[in-house]
Amino acid sequence: MTARTPSEVYNWRVYATAFAATWAAVMMGYDSAFIGTSVSLTSFKDEFGLENLSAAAFATVSANIVSAFQAGCFFGAFFGYPIGYYWGRKYGLLLSSLVFCLGSALQVGASSKTGLGLIYGGRVVCGLGIGVASNLAPIYVAEISPPAIRGRLVGMYEFCWQIGGVIGFWINYGTTLNIPAGHKQWVIAFAIQLIPGGLLFFGSLFLTESPRWLMSRDREDAALRSLMYLRNLPKDAHYVQEELSETREAIRHERSLAGAGFWGPLRTVFSSPNLLWRLFLAQSLFAWQNATGINAINYYSPTIFKSVGVSGSSSLLTTGVYGIIKMVGAVIWLLYLIDTLGRRKLLYIGSIGGCLCMYYVGAYIAIADPAAHPSTTLTAGGESAVAFLYIWTIFYSPTWNRNSMASEAFPQHVRTFTGACTSASNWLYTFIIARFTPDMFLSMGYGVYIFFATLMVLSVPYVFFFIPETKLIPLEYMDELFGADVKAWNANRIVLERIAAQHANISSQDQAEQGKSDISMREEDNKDERY
Structure with missing residues (x-):
């Protein structure tokens, strides 16, 4: 990549696009926080006839409600690989948001008449959507990010997770203070799941597909348009053409390896x-x-x-x-x-x-x-x-x-x-x-x-x-960091020393080549003077 990155690359589009994709993490963080407090509400227990259960019986019901979500996430994470490969990142996230919203709607529809069946089913369906999103969202953000701000944009995923968690931890406290015990009190927290799910859906509609995925499907014209949009540069800009060329070469190399x-x-x-x-x-x-x-x-x-x-x-x-x-x-x-x-x-x-x-x-x-x-x-x-x-x-x-x-x-x-x-x-x-x-x-x-x-x-x-410690180790040296000739406790130091030695050798070779070039030029000058 060129040494100087044009200022146009750090534009609102790439930040907005990354933020839209990382709303998937808000969905995950919210669920990890709200469900435990929701199940513990007296209004929830009264709705589904759980108030008279023994401690052991209620513990089993509570565990089943909570863990049904993770079971769905487990399978969804695996589904994310074929979905991301064949459908792409954009439509994979779009599908995951639809599945999540369907699962949320099922839970909102639960009541004393339906029993806990809709809660269980809805949480499994939500988990399937989250599992797909937990695979695709970080990959998508990493693929669209300029190298200099990739860590910052990928970090937004973790930050959004925590935002969802904070909302989830506080939501039931707010409802218990302001809403009388009853169906409405507990269902609000379940219904709020539709907000981040819906925002991911509408945000996904406006996402541009990952240029890298488009290149991997041999759709170079579409990849170029996507890259132009994300980088806010014309198609003949040196930065765009260079990034496109590097992506093309990287994909060719990966295909030769894998x-x-x-x-x-x-x-x-x-x-x-x-x-x-x-x-x-x-x-x-x-x-x-x-x-x-x-x-x-x-x-x-x-x-x-x-x-x-x-x-x-x-x-x-x-x-x-x-x-x-x-x-x-x-x-x-x-x-x-x-x-x-x-x-x-x-x-x-x-x-x-x-x-x-x-x-x-x-x-x-x-x-x-x-x-x-x-x-x-x-x-x-x-x-x-x-x-x-x-x-x-x-x-x-x-x-x-x-x-x-x-x-x-x-x-x-x-x-x-x-x-x-x-x-x-x-x-x-x-x-x-x-x-x-x-x-x-x-x-x-x-x-x-x-x-x-x-x-x-x-x-x-x-x-x-x-x-092993991965700090300061370039991705290209991970094979050495996890190699059989180093131990975890000293791998980082040894690999960094090897990198420094390689750079020193390259620098020495460059200086030697430069010295030879200077000698050659002086000889040519002396030859010209003799003639």
Whole structure:
């Protein structure tokens, strides 16, 4: 790419296009936050006859409602690969928004007459749409972004996720304060899902298709028009022609590596032990991410805060504050920490700080046993437990909140397929946590916090021995970073030294060539003087 990027490239169109696509993340963040509090509302329980169920029976119903969404997401993530390959990014996102809105409408149509069937079915359908979008939206944004602002635009995806989460955490607090208990009170939170889903649908109508996808389908004229629109430059602009040429060459190279067609990336990954190892590591990080307890807190926050003595509408208020803290931590991660401290250090900090907080909360519940001593006001010990849950969030949000390896560790020609695999694995682990957390609280009590804290301790040696630091490593050197001749704890230093040595050699060769050229020119000058 040319050294100087024209100022026209950083225009409103590329920002607006990326923002429209990342509304998919608002849908995901909202669901992770609102559903747990909605199911806990007395009005919801009364509507579907759940108020007289035993604690164990209600835990099962609650877990089924929450986890039906993740089950749909798991399969949707895999569907995202063929949909993105054959239909493209634009129409894939359009389809995902339609499916999501259909699922949301089904849930809104549920009542005491229909029973929970529409809730279950609607959440599975919503999950299918979200699974597709979770695969395609980050890929689309990365493909349309100018290199200099790619990180910023891709980061909007995480930011939108947190926006959806904050809205989801606060929505039921607002409805309980302002709307009398009844059908309308609980259904509002379900109906609000239609807003981000509808905005993604209408936004997708105006998206321009990814130039890179169009080039991969040999539609160069359409790719040129899309690139002209996104870069705000005429077709004969040097920047546009150079980017088009580089994309054409990159696709040709990828086809030579993976083979043309739908199955090429699959053959490449499954025939390469190194790529399979990277895929395992990227998927395992999602397992460790869920082992922090994040999705237990996200989906069952009222249960979490109730366990330390918070009751009534106060549990919804404390949940809302938790959402704000989580969003602020994610923003700090995006703007500063990830490129300053690197990945491994952040994971160490998150695990060590987070486990201490979890151990404290577990110890408080074990000693004070707030469930056996109910109170309308929170004790000093309970306040300290809530504070440590907030501190845990401060440690988690800028550290384990995002698995960057899923997007950094793989070559471009297989990234769409590996993205589908890693996204599906994330939803699988989230499903496991969402399905079994209520049962864990019934059978383990305070042991749930000890369990998650211990897993966070175990994540530290795992990261040390198996997860290399990707900070400052160009994507072209990922093969070396994950090579068999380096270890995870020193791979970053060794690869950076190799890169520096290669650059030094190139510089020396350039100087030698320049020296030879100077000598040749002097000889020619002397020859001219003799004649």
